[in-house]
Amino acid sequence: MIRHAIRLAGTLAATMGLAIAAHAQAPAPFRIGVMEGFSGVYGDLTIGEVEAMQMAIDEFGGKLLGRPIELLSADHQTKPDVGAAIARKWFDVDGVKMITGVGTSSVALAVRKIAQEKGMIDLISGAASADLTGPACSPTGAHWTYDTYALAKVTGSAIVKGGGDSWYFITADYAFGHALERDVTAVVTGSGGKVLGGVKAPLNTQDFSSFLLQAQASKAKIIGLANAGGDTINSIKQAGEFGIVKAGQKLAGLLVFSTDVQALTLPVAQGLVLTEAFYWDLNDETRAWTAKFRKRRDKLPSMLTIGVYSSTLHYLKAVQAAGTDDAKTVMAKRREMPINDAMTKNGRLREDGRVIRDMYLFEVKSPAESKGKDDIYKLLATVPGDQAFRPMAEGKCPYIK
Numbered sequence: 001m002i003r004h005a006i007r008l009a010g011t012l013a014a015t016m017g018l019a020i021a022a023h024a025q026a027p028a029p030f031r032i033g034v035m036e037g038f039s040g041v042y043g044d045l046t047i048g049e050v051e052a053m054q055m056a057i058d059e060f061g062g063k064l065l066g067r068p069i070e071l072l073s074a075d076h077q078t079k080p081d082v083g084a085a086i087a088r089k090w091f092d093v094d095g096v097k098m099i100t101g102v103g104t105s106s107v108a109l110a111v112r113k114i115a116q117e118k119g120m121i122d123l124i125s126g127a128a129s130a131d132l133t134g135p136a137c138s139p140t141g142a143h144w145t146y147d148t149y150a151l152a153k154v155t156g157s158a159i160v161k162g163g164g165d166s167w168y169f170i171t172a173d174y175a176f177g178h179a180l181e182r183d184v185t186a187v188v189t190g191s192g193g194k195v196l197g198g199v200k201a202p203l204n205t206q207d208f209s210s211f212l213l214q215a216q217a218s219k220a221k222i223i224g225l226a227n228a229g230g231d232t233i234n235s236i237k238q239a240g241e242f243g244i245v246k247a248g249q250k251l252a253g254l255l256v257f258s259t260d261v262q263a264l265t266l267p268v269a270q271g272l273v274l275t276e277a278f279y280w281d282l283n284d285e286t287r288a289w290t291a292k293f294r295k296r297r298d299k300l301p302s303m304l305t306i307g308v309y310s311s312t313l314h315y316l317k318a319v320q321a322a323g324t325d326d327a328k329t330v331m332a333k334r335r336e337m338p339i340n341d342a343m344t345k346n347g348r349l350r351e352d353g354r355v356i357r358d359m360y361l362f363e364v365k366s367p368a369e370s371k372g373k374d375d376i377y378k379l380l381a382t383v384p385g386d387q388a389f390r391p392m393a394e395g396k397c398p399y400i401k
Contacts, residue, residue, distance in 0.1 A: 169198030
């Protein structure tokens with residue numbers, strides 16, 4: 001009995017020792033994060049980004065440099081101080097190697113500052129301000145999906161060419177709205193048009209009536225909506241209630257997503273001209289990716305959704321190719337590697353952090369043209385990336401000679 005007890009104790013001790021050793025030798029997870037305004041005015045736009053990031057991880061194989069890949073997510077509540085605090089904790093405490101998503105330009109600029117200070121990688125796929133590859137550029141940062149310059153160039157140019165040569169702006173009163181109005185103004189005036197005025201509206205405005213009445217009184221042919229998400233939806237719906245379009249003025253949705261169009265419905269949104277980097281029904285590959293995504297989250301993916309997938313997958317491939325997670329080494333490798341996925345074909349990451357890819361000009365279909373609830377766009381033009389995005393020399397990125 002005593003000998004049996006001794007043998008049993010020895011076996012237990014050996015087993016525990018092996019378990020402890022195995023635990024000690026288990027590789028630490030390789031952590032990457034997606035941060036977004038998952039609640040509030042942009043909440044409907046950002047749903048599905050966690051699933052999209054996980055799709056990239058799963059497609060890659062789930063491991064990187066011999067370590068299991070772990071996804072972290074957080075809601076920055078569209079508050080720059082909250083976003084900066086999350087980024088600092090993720091980099092300093094949680095060992096996060098890359099942050100993507102980061103919609104809302106004011107938050108993105110705050111997160112960019114923290115990432116640059118720490119020498120870490122941020123891949124902004126949700127925010128729009130072109131300043132992210134201009135005055136606020138970073139050697140370890142990238143602007144992935146779209147920006148205010150491309151929106152202005154593609155949508156603004158098309159509208160002016162179509163006769164919309166006088167504008168009045170209703171602008172979201174923060175970094176994104178200011179940048180978008182600035183960039184569209186440059187396109188309008190550069191094309192021979194004129195801006196008759198504008199008004200700033202607080203983020204998450206519910207009642208646009210006073211702003212719309214000012215726009216109506218301006219007699220401008222085009223009312224430019226330099227806002228996004230719930231603000232765009234509210235302003236378009238309320239413009240319809242005032243009969244603004246019926247009276248002869250046109251609305252220019254300068255940042256409109258497929259989710260916005262579905263929220264508005266085709267009878268309200270029909271005829272809107274807009275720019276996106278992705279549409280689910282462009283080709284067989286976009287349709288196949290959308291089908292996979294909808295098994296995880298049954299909603300129509302926008303360019304924000306697939307932008308997180310694309311930025312994540314390219315990052316993982318670059319780390320593997322570089323054989324290290326050192327930020328500057330990885331970013332150098334990323335600039336060497338073309339970007340090819342369901343969203344982008346033969347894209348490239350420029351030295352200032354701008355991803356150069358084709359952009360698409362769409363018009364929202366009428367109910368009679370649509371074959372189903374997800375059949376919302378008709379393609380008007382494909383604009384090559386080197387025509388859609390600002391030339392690097394004009395961006396004034398401080399670290400580019």
